[in-house]
Amino acid sequence: MxxxxxxxxxxxxxxxxxxxxxxxxxxxxxxxxxxxxxxxxxxxxxxxxxxxxxxxxxxxxxxxxxxxxxxxxxxxxxxxxxxxxxxxxxxxxxxxxxxARERAETLRAGQAIMAISGEPEALEREPDRDAMTITELAGALGVRTSTLRFWEQEGLVRPDRVTSHRTRRYEVPAIRAARIVVALRNAGTGIPTVRELLGALESFESFEDADEATRILRRRLDRIATRSLxxxxxxxxxxxxxxxxxxxx
CATH class of the missing domain: 1.10.1660.10 (Multidrug-efflux Transporter Regulator; Chain: A; Domain 2)
Structure with a gap:
């Protein structure tokens, strides 16, 4: 019929x-x-x-x-x-x-991760430098203290605090995270992608970590390709x- x-x-x-x-x-x-x-x-x-x-x-x-x-x-x-x-x-x-922007951002993030994996971690190896104040870290990274506070609000870089004065002090893990965030943000990576990468790179100490980040970015590129198709x-x-x-x- x-x-x-x-x-x-x-x-x-x-x-x-x-x-x-x-x-x-x-x-x-x-x-x-x-x-x-x-x-x-x-x-x-x-x-x-x-x-x-x-x-x-x-x-x-x-x-x-x-x-x-x-x-x-x-x-x-x-x-x-x-x-x-x-x-x-x-x-x-x-x-x-x-x-297309998400794809370009992801590719730039991969380049930033590879660059970090080959950099000497000078900020973390200075003699007698177990921690930094927010002013010291901002100066060393070339960012504003307000930027570090914003990253803290976004859960990207968590400082240790001196409770009596609520003074922010950043130990080696936080300094390392801040270096990663700076590189990714300078590469144009959005906050959600930065957060995703940091979650996978809780200990960014070896090239294997960079390999893991590369795998995460590859999966992200695959998802973008699926959406584009x-x-x-x-x-x-x-x-x-x-x-x-x-x-x-």
């Missing part, structure tokens, strides 16, 4: 759209409610009728959610209904650009959706 046709293609039931898109029936209804897909046509008896554009929208949403996160993807798909074609295309271009695969669906939604008046 042939499916009924509309001006834009076959008329699909909720279950048809769910099967074609890989979502459940309830998810299809929820995503329609969130504005991710255009509203379904309601018949006199209240049944929803969908078309191929709804399937394309759901597939495009899945790719955007994988590339930029579900919250961002939902807001993007909802905004498509009030934006013109140029703005919709620019949004997809921006998603690709974000992935998903976005590329959804290109036709997103293009169909962008062209199908009427221009706002």
């Amino acid at each position: 042939n499916e009924p046709e509309s001006a834009t293609g076959p008329v699909l039931r909720t279950i048809d759209v769910a099967r074609a898109s890989g979502y459940s029936v309830q998810q299809v209804r929820d995503l329609e409610r969130f504005g991710v897909i255009p509203p379904a046509v309601r018949s006199a008896n209240g049944y929803r009728s969908y078309g191929p554009i709804h399937v394309a929208a759901l597939r495009g949403y899945r790719a955007l959610a994988g590339a930029a996160g579900p919250v961002s993807a939902r807001s993007t798909m909802a905004a498509f209904r009030t934006e013109g074609v140029a703005e919709r295309v620019a949004t997809i271009d921006a998603a690709h650009a974000t992935l 998903a976005l590329l695969d959804a290109g036709a669906d997103l293009a169909a959706l962008i062209n199908a939604i009427p221009e706002p008046r």
